[in-house]
Amino acid sequence: MDQCTLARVNVFAVLRCLEDLPTHDAEARKIAEGKRETIQFTVGGVGKARLAIGGGKIEFLPQAGPNTINLWFPKADALNAMFAGTGKPIPLKGLTKIGYLKGPFSTLTDRLGHYMRPKPELLKDKAYREANAALSLRAAVYAMTEIGNHDRDGKLNAARMADGEILLGTKNGLDLTIAVKGGRLEAHKGQPTKRRARMVFADLESAGALLRGEMDSYTAIGAEKLELGGFVPILDHMNKILGLVPRYLS
Amino acid sequence: MQILDHSKSRELFARAVKVIPGGVYGHLGPAEGCFMPVSAYPLFSSKAQGAYFWDVDGNRYVDYMCAYGPNILGYGDPDVDAAALAQLKDGNCVTAPSAKMIELAELMVDTVAMADWAFFCKNGGDTTMFALMIARAATGRGKVVLTKGGYHGVAPWTQKSGHPGITPEDVANNLYVEYGDFEALERLFREHPGEIACFMSTPYYHPVFDDNRVAPEGYWQKVRALCDRHGVVLAIDDVRCGFRLDTAGSDKHYGFEADLMCFCKALANGWNVSCLCGKDSLKDAAGGVMYTGSYWLSAAPIAAAIACITKMRKIDAARICTEKGKKLTSGLAAAGKKHGFDLRISGEPAMWFMRIADDDTYELHQAWVAECVRRGVFFTNHHNLFMNTAMTDEDISFTLGVADEAFAALAKNGPAGAGKGR
Numbered sequence: 001m002d003q004c005t006l007a008r009v010n011v012f013a014v015l016r017c018l019e020d021l022p023t024h025d026a027e028a029r030k031i032a033e034g035k036r037e038t039i040q041f042t043v044g045g046v047g048k049a050r051l052a053i054g055g056g057k058i059e060f061l062p063q064a065g066p067n068t069i070n071l072w073f074p075k076a077d078a079l080n081a082m083f084a085g086t087g088k089p090i091p092l093k094g095l096t097k098i099g100y101l102k103g104p105f106s107t108l109t110d111r112l113g114h115y116m117r118p119k120p121e122l123l124k125d126k127a128y129r130e131a132n133a134a135l136s137l138r139a140a141v142y143a144m145t146e147i148g149n150h151d152r153d154g155k156l157n158a159a160r161m162a163d164g165e166i167l168l169g170t171k172n173g174l175d176l177t178i179a180v181k182g183g184r185l186e187a188h189k190g191q192p193t194k195r196r197a198r199m200v201f202a203d204l205e206s207a208g209a210l211l212r213g214e215m216d217s218y219t220a221i222g223a224e225k226l227e228l229g230g231f232v233p234i235l236d237h238m239n240k241i242l243g244l245v246p247r248y249l250s
Numbered sequence: 251m252q253i254l255d256h257s258k259s260r261e262l263f264a265r266a267v268k269v270i271p272g273g274v275y276g277h278l279g280p281a282e283g284c285f286m287p288v289s290a291y292p293l294f295s296s297k298a299q300g301a302y303f304w305d306v307d308g309n310r311y312v313d314y315m316c317a318y319g320p321n322i323l324g325y326g327d328p329d330v331d332a333a334a335l336a337q338l339k340d341g342n343c344v345t346a347p348s349a350k351m352i353e354l355a356e357l358m359v360d361t362v363a364m365a366d367w368a369f370f371c372k373n374g375g376d377t378t379m380f381a382l383m384i385a386r387a388a389t390g391r392g393k394v395v396l397t398k399g400g401y402h403g404v405a406p407w408t409q410k411s412g413h414p415g416i417t418p419e420d421v422a423n424n425l426y427v428e429y430g431d432f433e434a435l436e437r438l439f440r441e442h443p444g445e446i447a448c449f450m451s452t453p454y455y456h457p458v459f460d461d462n463r464v465a466p467e468g469y470w471q472k473v474r475a476l477c478d479r480h481g482v483v484l485a486i487d488d489v490r491c492g493f494r495l496d497t498a499g500s501d502k503h504y505g506f507e508a509d510l511m512c513f514c515k516a517l518a519n520g521w522n523v524s525c526l527c528g529k530d531s532l533k534d535a536a537g538g539v540m541y542t543g544s545y546w547l548s549a550a551p552i553a554a555a556i557a558c559i560t561k562m563r564k565i566d567a568a569r570i571c572t573e574k575g576k577k578l579t580s581g582l583a584a585a586g587k588k589h590g591f592d593l594r595i596s597g598e599p600a601m602w603f604m605r606i607a608d609d610d611t612y613e614l615h616q617a618w619v620a621e622c623v624r625r626g627v628f629f630t631n632h633h634n635l636f637m638n639t640a641m642t643d644e645d646i647s648f649t650l651g652v653a654d655e656a657f658a659a660l661a662k663n664g665p666a667g668a669g670k671g672r
Contacts, residue, residue: 218273218279222274222280223263224289227286231610240414
């Protein structure tokens with residue numbers, strides 16, 4: 001597995017999912033209501049991104065900018081070590097705010113882990129299952145774009161994708177758009193402006209079952225838990241990239 | 251017309267997915283087969299006869315996929331099946347092969363214009379793999395040139411790097427060129443002197459999802475000369491087209507002669523046998539390659555192939571398929587036009603490709619095909635279709651009626667039938 005791609009997945013997919021955590025989690029909502037802090041992640045050879053937490057929301061900003069805490073990772077491995085729980089960042093700015101990192105920020109990442117690493121007993125709860133599915137679906141789509149743009153096999157498949165916008169979501173309204181142009185992928189929330197293909201789950205339950213590995217995609221399609229339509233070749237190549245996501249997210 | 255119900259198909263699919271990966275895998279399944287929406291399609295058949303199959307819900311379909319090609323004389327052709335069943339009584343998979351294999355090889359050599367010898371396997375992919383191995387054995391070279399969008403089976407070398415289960419090493423010897431682009435092919439040959447063992451291509455371009463087309467005038471003749479000049483084996487994958495364009499082989503149909511020709515599909519009207527035919531110059535190389543399989547010389551499918559080829563020659567199956575294909579496709583295009591849709595027909599009439607060209611998302615086409623299937627005409631969305639000789643004028647007339655009604659539904663409802671708007 002390519003460490004730079006993994007670092008990009010960790011920053012631009014996993015951390016990005018914190019944006020949606022308050023929708024599902026009371027503790028996250030409470031932290032989001034608190035004082036605003038902006039944490040910048042600076043990863044050598046990978047890129048920079050910020051999380052703005054407070055003022056009623058959590059915002060992921062995929063570039064450098066004004067911040068109150070700046071965490072530096074000399075290279076991808078260092079960031080990946082932090083995500084694996086075996087490494088620590090070097091604070092370049094906000095040394096007095098270590099407490100925030102160990103406190104509210106740490107709580108947020110713990111809560112995200114709670115929803116994204118499901119345990120059988122937790123999955124008995126419908127609200128938990130839905131939160132797990134919604135966050136996992138977003139993480140998978142965001143991760144897929146990073147893998148398509150940076151992983152060796154991902155890039156091969158992305159290069160085969162025709163230009164256009166793909167709707168990936170659920171029938172009850174979770175909409176994500178993957179825009180493809182010149183073999184580069186971008187994902188954003190909401191419906192496409194001009195849809196070229198669609199990949200729509202019957203509901204969040206079905207999306208969760210597939211993402212948790214309880215159901216395979218071929219079965220999902222045959223059982224109409226997952227509908228495909230439109231310019232199918234673009235989906236065919238995208239699915240090859242989606243197939244690489246578990247390697248990185250697991 | 252009645253809208254067909256598929257509830258038993260759905261029940262069986264639920265059973266199947268518990269014990270079979272994907273329920274129905276591969277090109278016959280709902281995912282690879284691009285069944286959109288899946289609910290419009292039958293998933294399991296109960297019987298087949300002539301131009302039709304019936305699903306497990308008792309619905310009859312006029313079948314334009316022909317099991318993706320094998321059905322050329324009609325399902326259950328009495329002559330072919332009688333030959334196979336008679337051979338079954340005498341012996342099928344036996345320690346010593348039946349002399350029927352000689353009879354079939356002689357018939358292939360007599361039927362296929364380029365053939366000096368014949369070698370039998372089971373699937374089309376067995377023959378393309380063997381063709382490549384023979385080319386490598388004969389030339390001492392490693393590389394193969396393939397056309398972009400071409401399909402030669404599912405062996406790792408025929409797939410793409412980055413796909414599940416495929417390593418870069420699997421495709422490291424592959425070079426790719428656009429179909430019909432002679433200058434690009436010539437350039438590749440020049441850039442890899444003494445490295446290319448084989449140029450493998452289908453006789454005409456019949457990819458999925460894209461308009462099908464024949465090669466430019468003079469292309470194959472120039473390719474033949476180029477291969478001769480560079481000592482490259484010219485292998486034609488006639489697995490899909492074989493016997494539907496010309497009983498003597500599709501290379502003959504397009505006015506050139508291949509070194510190796512791969513046949514399967516229509517060879518035995520659904521009985522499982524494939525065949526690689528070759529020129530004398532490659533016979534020694536073919537004999538030197540270790541290549542075999544448990545069921546490759548089973549006699550019943552070989553007997554079926556003898557009967558099938560004999561009948562195809564007798565009735566001129568390729569001509570019949572072409573004529574019926576022309577009649578059907580002109581009617582389909584006219585039905586589309588009547589309702590304001592541009593149904594674009596491409597490729598050879600015996601195995602045409604079609605798409606509604608009014609939108610680049612294919613959603614209109616998917617909706618129209620679904621409406622046809624719901625009314626008893628089995629098309630698939632993005633693969634070429636197939637004609638068979640059992641198709642009657644009444645069947646074509648019925649099909650055109652269904653197509654008309656399906657276009658009317660499409661004009662009224664838009665692509666809602668394919669699930670647009672969720």
